[in-house]
Amino acid sequence: MRRRGTVGSLAVALAALAVSPRALADGDGFKIGEAGRLHVYGQVNAGYDSNALFASNGTPVGSGVMDFIPGFKLDVAGRMLSLKLDANLDYKLYLSSQATAYNLSRLFGGATLGFDVNKDGSIGLELTDAFTSSPNTTSLSLDQSSVSNYNVLNLAIPWRPGGGALTITGSGQWILNTFESYGPPACPGGSTTCSSVNDFNYNQYGAKLQGKWAFLPRTAAVLEASYFNRAPSNTTVSIPVQGVRVLGGAVGLVTSHLSATVEGGWGSVIDTPQVTGSTWLADVEVGYTIEGSIDARLGWIHDFSADVGTAYAVYDYDRVYLALRWVVNRFTLKLDGSWQYVKYILNDVTGPIWQVTPAVDCELARWLIVGAFYTYTDRSTSNSSIPAFNYSRNQIFGYVRATW
Amino acid sequence: MGFWPGNRAGSGLDVHRSLPVALVVGALAAYPAVAQVPKTSGLTGAEMLDKADKDIVEMKQSLKQVLQRVSDARSENDIVKLNCVNEKLVQVKGLLKVAEQADIGLQEAVARKDEGAESDFAKIGIARTKVDQMRVEAQECIGQLAYVVDEKTQVEVEVPKDLPTGDPTSWSAPPPVMVRPPPASPYQ
Numbered sequence: 345m346r347r348r349g350t351v352g353s354l355a356v357a358l359a360a361l362a363v364s365p366r367a368l369a370d371g372d373g374f375k376i377g378e379a380g381r382l383h384v385y386g387q388v389n390a391g392y393d394s395n396a397l398f399a400s401n402g403t404p405v406g407s408g409v410m411d412f413i414p415g416f417k418l419d420v421a422g423r424m425l426s427l428k429l430d431a432n433l434d435y436k437l438y439l440s441s442q443a444t445a446y447n448l449s450r451l452f453g454g455a456t457l458g459f460d461v462n463k464d465g466s467i468g469l470e471l472t473d474a475f476t477s478s479p480n481t482t483s484l485s486l487d488q489s490s491v492s493n494y495n496v497l498n499l500a501i502p503w504r505p506g507g508g509a510l511t512i513t514g515s516g517q518w519i520l521n522t523f524e525s526y527g528p529p530a531c532p533g534g535s536t537t538c539s540s541v542n543d544f545n546y547n548q549y550g551a552k553l554q555g556k557w558a559f560l561p562r563t564a565a566v567l568e569a570s571y572f573n574r575a576p577s578n579t580t581v582s583i584p585v586q587g588v589r590v591l592g593g594a595v596g597l598v599t600s601h602l603s604a605t606v607e608g609g610w611g612s613v614i615d616t617p618q619v620t621g622s623t624w625l626a627d628v629e630v631g632y633t634i635e636g637s638i639d640a641r642l643g644w645i646h647d648f649s650a651d652v653g654t655a656y657a658v659y660d661y662d663r664v665y666l667a668l669r670w671v672v673n674r675f676t677l678k679l680d681g682s683w684q685y686v687k688y689i690l691n692d693v694t695g696p697i698w699q700v701t702p703a704v705d706c707e708l709a710r711w712l713i714v715g716a717f718y719t720y721t722d723r724s725t726s727n728s729s730i731p732a733f734n735y736s737r738n739q740i741f742g743y744v745r746a747t748w
Numbered sequence: 749m750g751f752w753p754g755n756r757a758g759s760g761l762d763v764h765r766s767l768p769v770a771l772v773v774g775a776l777a778a779y780p781a782v783a784q785v786p787k788t789s790g791l792t793g794a795e796m797l798d799k800a801d802k803d804i805v806e807m808k809q810s811l812k813q814v815l816q817r818v819s820d821a822r823s824e825n826d827i828v829k830l831n832c833v834n835e836k837l838v839q840v841k842g843l844l845k846v847a848e849q850a851d852i853g854l855q856e857a858v859a860r861k862d863e864g865a866e867s868d869f870a871k872i873g874i875a876r877t878k879v880d881q882m883r884v885e886a887q888e889c890i891g892q893l894a895y896v897v898d899e900k901t902q903v904e905v906e907v908p909k910d911l912p913t914g915d916p917t918s919w920s921a922p923p924p925v926m927v928r929p930p931p932a933s934p935y936q
Contacts (some may be wrong), residue, residue: 397931404930443800448931480926489931527931556917564917595919600908605919633912643920665922684925697925723927732929 372419373748380420383747385432387413391741396438396445397489397527407448408439411743422438425463431455433658436479448527452477452491470500470515479526483544484686484697487732490541491524509558510689517550517572544652545577550698563596566607583657585650589615591625605632611648619658621689623648639669648689658689678717686725695725695733716742759847789869793858796869799849803876807844810883817886829891836886840879899907 363395373383389411415432433453438445461469474496481492500515522545552570559565569590576582593607605627612622629643648660665682681700686705688694703717718740725733789796814837821830850871857865 395928395930444931480928482924482926484925484927486927487929558917562911562916566917596917597912600911603912603916627919629919631916635912641922643922663925667922682922682925697927699925721927725903732927735930737928 349733368401376418376420379422380418380427380558383419385415385417385747387411387412387415387743387745389741389743391739394738395735396440396448404737405442405445407442407445409433409438409741410439411435412437416439423464426458426460426463428458429456434478444527448479450491452479452525454478466504468502468504470502471498472498481523483521483652484659485653485688486523486541486544487730488541490544491526493522493524494565495520510559511554511556513552513554513556515552515554516553517548519546519548519550521546521548543578546574546579546582548572548574548650548653558596560596563594563598565592565594569591572650576652581654582652583618583654584616585613585619585658586615587611587648587650589625591627593627601632601634603629603633605629605631605643613648613658616658618654619689621658623660637671639667641665641667655691656688656693659686660689661686674707676707678703678705691727693725693727693733695723695727699723711748712744712746714742714744716740779827789866793861796854796865797858800854800869800872803872804844804847804851807840807847807876807879810879811837811840811844812885813883817889820881821889821891824891826891829889832889832896836882840882840886843875843879843882847872847879850875868873 346570373381376382385709386554389409391409392406394406394410395404396409397405412435413432413561415430418427418429420427431454434447434453435451437449438447440446454474456474457472459469461471463470475493475494477493479489479491481490482494483492497518498515499517500513502513504511523541525541542656550570550572552568554566554568556567557565571588572586574585576584589609589611591607591609593605593609595607597603598604607625607627609625610622611625613619624646626644626646628640628645631639633639633640643665645663645665646660647663648658650658661684663682663684666679667681668677668679670677679700679702681696684697686695686697699719701717701719703715705713705715707713718738721735721737721739723733723735727733772780791799814833817833820831821833850868854865854868854872856862857868
């Protein structure tokens with residue numbers, strides 16, 4: 345499923361956040377067999393996070409932060425089988441003199457694995473798995489600090505009858521997200537409204553059937569239907585939610601440089617006694633790409649999602665996003681921004697989440713890159729009593745990365 | 749049916765060019781004895797001259813079109829098409845030559861008020877009909893590329909430069925928003 349199911353994008357996103365916000369050049373690596381190559385890399389980030397933790401009076405406390413990220417990548421590109429593996433560890437070191445902040449230091453990590461079998465044949469097999477352990481989470485409803493261990497497994501079987509213009513893909517997905525406590529107790533005083541964070545663990549199962557007809561070489565009509573079932577470990581603190589989506593439209597190149605995505609559909613929560621309702625769906629995006637020079641995307645999404653908790657179990661949202669990449673000689677200038685307006689279905693709590701990240705990379709050598717980025721995040725809601733839903737955060741980091 | 753069977757593509761690679769010309773000239777020269785044509789056109793001498801001029805202009809236009817086909821076949825290096833079109837060209841040239849000679853005879857006969865004017869006028873009309881036929885047949889000439897596919901055949905596909913790599917039809921939503929609830933929240 346793509347966000348909705350998107351195994352790929354989510355996995356990439358999680359891996360990217362665990363490593364860095366940019367893709368970097370590689371060195372020669374080590375040859376493995378006839379078609380394999382192994383790269384090892386190391387990255388050091390150093391910067392400042394304005395919201396390392398909250399003080400007892402609710403004031404954000406900033407801290408210097410360093411990340412030490414060793415990892416490796418393995419690429420095997422065979423005709424029948426291709427394999428990609430990327431794994432890394434991330435030791436996050438808080439440099440604050442406050443013991444509370446310093447004690448947040450710990451080891452995180454992530455790994456992605458992808459198999460692609462018979463990708464040029466009439467029937468293929470795609471298997472991907474992505475695991476990330478991080479203090480960041482895609483759960484917008486979680487109001488406690490936690491370590492999110494997120495694993496998503498996706499299996500897809502594309503069928504390409506008649507040469508590949510038409511592709512029918514059936515896929516299944518399994519997400520396992522577990523949480524560990526992180527930092528000081530999130531609910532001092534033992535509030536009854538605050539559960540142990542690992543009570544929010546959940547499994548989510550999904551299935552999707554997609555038909556794609558490439559009526560031009562790089563432009564296709566798409567029709568897909570998907571189903572998901574979120575099964576929380578503890579149904580007293582989280583609601584089981586099931587839902588379906590039907591989506592159709594067109595995607596691909598409009599001109600040699602201009603691409604567009606226009607999709608619309610309908611989604612609904614089903615067989616969930618506590619929640620009823622449906623919503624329309626939309627994916628609209630315009631992209632402009634000059635290979636090796638410029639890549640720009642501007643889009644808008646309207647969708648819904650299940651989440652942890654009871655009153656915050658389902659929300660729909662509008663999201664506008666922008667992503668720019670501009671390569672100038674050795675430098676790559678980047679700008680990522682998004683505005684997401686969330687509306688919870690059961691309690692009508694609403695609120696926007698802003699995020700903007702300008703960044704620059706400099707390729708000193710093919711294997712060595714230095715760079716810097718700044719991220720500003722602002723979240724607010726109509727329920728101002730929850731600090732985790734109302735904050736501003738500034739992060740600024742520099743980094744150096746070597747890949748061989 | 750015309751005076752010559754239509755020569756189509758592939759009818760022969762080695763064309764003897766003088767044969768069609770001889771046939772054209774011989775057939776038209778023998779026309780009064782063998783052709784079933786009206787004895788009189790019903791036109792005055794001036795009208796016959798005017799009609800003959802228009803026919804010759806049309807035949808010259810047809811000649812230009814066939815010449816263009818010859819040029820195309822040469823640029824395509826297609827010997828099959830070239831032979832076919834050349835065969836039509838030779839016949840068109842012969843017919844045009846006959847028509848021009850008949851036109852001179854027509855003018856002289858009209859000036860003399862000779863009844864032989866009808867014969868020359870008929871020759872021009874028949875030549876015009878045959879030239880039109882040759883022009884059509886020249887357009888129908890097909891070349892070896894139309895049916896020859898062997899190991900030497902190469903298909904070149906021109907792809908615009910700077911096209912995005914990857915598959916732009918595999919769109920995926922951007923990464924989801926990630927949040928980090930800060931530790932030690934005072935939330936009660």
